[in-house]
Amino acid sequence: MKKGKHFILIRNPMDVLPSFDKVVTPTFLEVGLAALVTIYSELSYLGNPPVIVDAGELQRDPEGALRGLCEDLNIPFQPAMLKWEAGPKHIDGVWAPWWYEGVHKSTGFKTENKYPKTFPSSLYDLLEQCLPFYNFLKRRLKRSSSLLSSPLPHPSLPVPANKKLLAWVGDEILPRDSAKVSVLDSVVQGGDSVWEGLRIYKGKIFKLEEHLDRLFDSAKALAFSNVPTREEIKEAIFTTLIRNGMFDNSHIRLSLTRGKKVTSGMSPAFNLYGCTLIVLAEWKPPVYDNTKGVTLVTATTRRNSPNNLDSKIHHNNLLNNILAKVEGNNANADDAIMLDKDGYVSETNATNIFMVKKGRVLTPHADYCLPGITRATVMDLVVKKGFVLEERRLSLSEFHTADEVWTTGTMGELSPVVKIDGRLIGEGQVGPVTRELQKVYQKLTEEIGVPIPTYQKD
Numbered sequence: 441m442k443k444g445k446h447f448i449l450i451r452n453p454m455d456v457l458p459s460f461d462k463v464v465t466p467t468f469l470e471v472g473l474a475a476l477v478t479i480y481s482e483l484s485y486l487g488n489p490p491v492i493v494d495a496g497e498l499q500r501d502p503e504g505a506l507r508g509l510c511e512d513l514n515i516p517f518q519p520a521m522l523k524w525e526a527g528p529k530h531i532d533g534v535w536a537p538w539w540y541e542g543v544h545k546s547t548g549f550k551t552e553n554k555y556p557k558t559f560p561s562s563l564y565d566l567l568e569q570c571l572p573f574y575n576f577l578k579r580r581l582k583r584s585s586s587l588l589s590s591p592l593p594h595p596s597l598p599v600p601a602n603k604k605l606l607a608w609v610g611d612e613i614l615p616r617d618s619a620k621v622s623v624l625d626s627v628v629q630g631g632d633s634v635w636e637g638l639r640i641y642k643g644k645i646f647k648l649e650e651h652l653d654r655l656f657d658s659a660k661a662l663a664f665s666n667v668p669t670r671e672e673i674k675e676a677i678f679t680t681l682i683r684n685g686m687f688d689n690s691h692i693r694l695s696l697t698r699g700k701k702v703t704s705g706m707s708p709a710f711n712l713y714g715c716t717l718i719v720l721a722e723w724k725p726p727v728y729d730n731t732k733g734v735t736l737v738t739a740t741t742r743r744n745s746p747n748n749l750d751s752k753i754h755h756n757n758l759l760n761n762i763l764a765k766v767e768g769n770n771a772n773a774d775d776a777i778m779l780d781k782d783g784y785v786s787e788t789n790a791t792n793i794f795m796v797k798k799g800r801v802l803t804p805h806a807d808y809c810l811p812g813i814t815r816a817t818v819m820d821l822v823v824k825k826g827f828v829l830e831e832r833r834l835s836l837s838e839f840h841t842a843d844e845v846w847t848t849g850t851m852g853e854l855s856p857v858v859k860i861d862g863r864l865i866g867e868g869q870v871g872p873v874t875r876e877l878q879k880v881y882q883k884l885t886e887e888i889g890v891p892i893p894t895y896q897k898d
Contacts, residue, residue, distance in 0.1 A: 624703070626698035637849070658753045794847070
């Protein structure tokens with residue numbers, strides 16, 4: 441096992457099971473996928489992980505698949521591998537009369553049919569048992585050209601440690617690649633979900649209660665039913681953080697969908713399973729450059745009006761924001777400012793926004809934007825530090841000519857803005873009011889928060 445060169449041939453159980461069933465009723469044990477996973481794990485433990493070859497790939501591109509396999513095994517490819525004489529072989533084994541009828545008639549790799557056969561419902565339960573093992577092995581394929589597979593290489597992650605994170609979905613914790621919702625879930629069917637962003641500082645979750653208040657308000661505004669209790673959501677959050685060992689410098693994307701539907705469609709009457717809770721915890725430092733500052737451009741996409749969709753509902757249907765973010769990306773800016781229907785500044789695509797002019801701190805009314813929790817926190821700090829705070833309609837030119845500008849949000853905290861639409865803000869550097877508020881905000885994150893159970897300071 442240590443010295444040999446090994447490879448494992450796998451085949452989709454949707455194809456295996458009906459074929460198997462023609463000869464004998466298949467069982468989970470006899471299909472053998474669990475045994476293949478065991479073999480793969482044992483070889484990997486020995487430092488000799490086997491190459492995985494998928495039968496579907498072998499049928500679609502026999503030469504390409506065999507050339508790749510030969511390269512992995514360090515043996516020369518030979519065209520003779522692609523064809524053979526019909527009939528039985530002395531190496532076939534005692535099972536050949538039952539299983540090799542088709543093989544004995546063949547002289548080469550048969551081209552895969554464009555469309556598969558109907559899968560028998562009698563094998564559905566066994567398929568559910570087999571697929572996780574097949575998918576475990578398939579994810580370890582070096583190369584793939586299957587239908588709808590991405591031609592792109594695997595991207596590197598911003599934080600490599602997040603490759604092995606555990607996420608809460610529904611009522612269980614799952615590894616990253618297994619953490620999925622149903623295709624019938626409302627968040628897939630129509631973006632029908634609410635969410636919150638939570639940040640963790642030194643064993644405490646900052647402003648947890650305020651975020652949960654808003655989550656429940658949003659769920660109520662959207663008429664969700666069968667919502668988990670506050671304690672159930674907290675337990676899921678704490679469990680996810682503890683399982684991941686995330687007690688600092690991490691962020692949670694907390695989502696609550698209307699839940700799975702009994703059939704596809706818009707109507708909430710189809711949601712009969714209760715809500716789906718998702719707790720996605722990641723190692724994530726602040727996403728903006730809070731030392732040197734960020735640049736903004738103004739998007740042509742206008743922020744939703746309460747006449748259409750009230751931004752005070754913290755929902756997952758973020759296309760309005762995403763379209764503005766596309767404009768920001770195209771302009772090589774960090775984010776995009778969004779205006780309301782009358783042309784006044786509302787917020788950015790991801791954050792609330794503040795400005796300073798002649799010692800006064802100003803921020804737009806929360807009519808067309810989310811009244812952010814970080815926004816409210818910073819507004820309190822502004823008043824406590826003795827600055828004059830004004831909340832009113834603000835035009836774009838007022839931001840262009842401001843002495844200082846910053847944005848606020850859970851993911852980015854308090855981020856200085858040094859340029860808007862090509863115009864330097866102040867002297868193009870982080871201003872004194874911004875720096876002072878950054879310091880007091882950071883101090884506040886160290887002082888308050890809901891402690892994570894079992895966390896102990898070093």
